[in-house]
Amino acid sequence: MLAELAAFSDSDANLTRLYLSPAHRAAADRVAEWMREAGLDVGFDALGTVRGRLKPTAAGRAGNRRLLIGSHIDTVVDAGRYDGMLGVVAGILAAEELRSRSIDLPFGIDLLAFGDEEGVRFPTTLVSSSAVAGCLVPSDLDARDADGVSLRDALQAFGGDPQAAASTAYARDEALAYLEVHIEQGPVLEAEGLPLGIVTSIAGQSRFSITVTGEAGHAGTVPMTLRRDALAASAEMMLAIEDVARAGGAHQMVATVGRLAAKPGAVNVIPADVTFTLDIRADADAPRLAAIAELDARFRAIAGRRGVSVAMEKFYESPTTPCAPRLQEAFAGAARDLGLADRRLASGAGHDGHAMHHLTDVGMLFVRCRGGISHNPAEHATIDDMGLAVEALIKAVERLAADAASSGDLT
Known part of the structure; x- marks a missing residue:
């Protein structure tokens, strides 16, 4: 799946996929197909974020609460194939497994594939996740790229609707939490021989x-x-x-x-x-x-x-974005279930969680990457480590579901 996404590029020479470009649209369409194949209801919001929805399965607890899981599918120039994309693919695979294992969920799950985390094309960053979180700066829509194209015009060409930007935001009482799986983009986990780490804060x-x-x-x-x-x-x-x-x-x-x-x-x-x-x-x-x-x-x-x-x-x-203790513990419990160490570390890189923290609690899981290399075609994570991350995400969701079912409290 990551290899297939890497083929959608604005450049013939390398992987470069910028927000609202034709390659972004093609990648977003493929992600939407995968979400549908995993059994989710799928749509695009006004800022181009792909949203896949899995409904609650536990009787009597549906309400409108949703656990949000996601990452981004835009890239830097001459990128690797794991940064951001792993989090989107991991979310799809986790949702598919939650359905196939018939795990009771007292809340819904929304998968989100954002588009402007890297901030390469326009002098903006986190536009799509900021819109979801309800903290979009309206003037960002007037930003222009190096060719003079405004974000507003590019959004319309993509099929979005800048006039409906405010409608993309979740109500605060809708969002249960936001979870993201991401490569570490640093060498700590590899140096310590650990496949996964639990993020304490985004620097x-x-x-x-x-x-x-x-x-x-x-x-x-x-x-x-x-x-x-x-x-x-x-x-x-x-x-x-x-x-x-x-x-x-x-x-x-x-x-x-x-x-x-x-x-x-x-x-x-x-x-x-x-x-x-x-x-x-x-x-x-x-x-x-x-x-x-x-x-x-x-x-x-x-x-x-x-x-x-x-x-x-x-x-x-x-400002620093703290990761919620309850979500750290959900990932830590998942790591223990898999026989892995409970390693906590901060993220030195920025993520969509910076924006999502304006809406709800944030939790992140890091995956070891070879040499700590990122924003580089040499970026790499092993299939075994990525598989552990998907299973840890599933187990973390199970723990949150069990906690909600036993306590009757979704927060």
């Missing part, structure tokens, strides 16, 4: 554009002691970033400088202006915010000592 992220301003000068005539070198100052700031992030290792803190530009950019001119980005993440908000405050102080100290100025401009902020 909060802060992103900054940092501008350092010094003074241009002749590379041969300005003494080193009299220079106001913006690039040298920036280099020292980058080392400070690395130092602070390493000190926050207990909170799975990571920090990255991904872009750097120096001006005027001549080989024989001292750099006068440097701009670089900072992406900093941790498993909780407090240590991340404390690290940012420390970096601000250290940047200013470096700038003062080197005779330059520095400005930090935040352009993205996403």
Whole structure:
């Protein structure tokens, strides 16, 4: 199934499937077919999310409560075939097994195949899951891609309905929880010889554009002691970033400088202006915010000592999304049932759960991936590990169903 999905690409050279593209539409149609074959009622919502519905099977407890299971089917450029897609396929297989095993469900199950998790085509992210969660920013529909096509127009070409965006949201009392299976996208589980891990939180992220301003000068005539070198100052700031992030290792803190530009950019001119980005993440908000405050102080100290100025401009902020303890325990119980370790870890990558947390509790299960490689054609998870993940998802749903049936409480 993953191999078949990987064939739907906007590029002949690699797997690149962008939100609302023809390849996205083809992949979504195939996912819809699989959902129908698994016995689900299927449709598309106004933002292009594929929704498959399995009705409650336990007598007298139907109501309108639904357990949501999903992930995304859009990709980065030159992607692997597991990121996002595994969660969608795992949900379909789990639903099929729940039906074939005649497991009583006091709630319905909705499978969701989202489309804008990667945020590659438009300067947006999580548009489709945000709509489902009721937290869509309306102005996102006016965002434009590199060719000038608006998200609104692309949605209409896809077959969606931007005017009905608000109708895609679940009512808060409809959603029981949101579960997602995903490759780890990191090396921890492989290093520890574990096939599965239970996610404790989705890391909060802060992103900054940092501008350092010094003074241009002749590379041969300005003494080193009299220079106001913006690039040298920036280099020292980058080392400070690395130092602070390493000190926050207990909170799975990571920090990255991904872009750097120096001006005027001549080989024989001292750099006068440097701009670089900072992406900093941790498993909780407090240590991340404390690290940012420390970096601000250290940047200013470096700038003062080197005779330059520095400005930090935040352009993205996403708070930590905690995974609900009851859902962690459901996955942990499933792992124990399978004879596996109860390994808890945070996710350093963002997921649709960031948006879904605005609607309901979030739970995530990680699957070991080879070398921790992701966003890369070399991305890989074994069939055995993926099979364990599907079975763990089934057992977690069974535990939630049993808890609801015994307590009479679906929350």
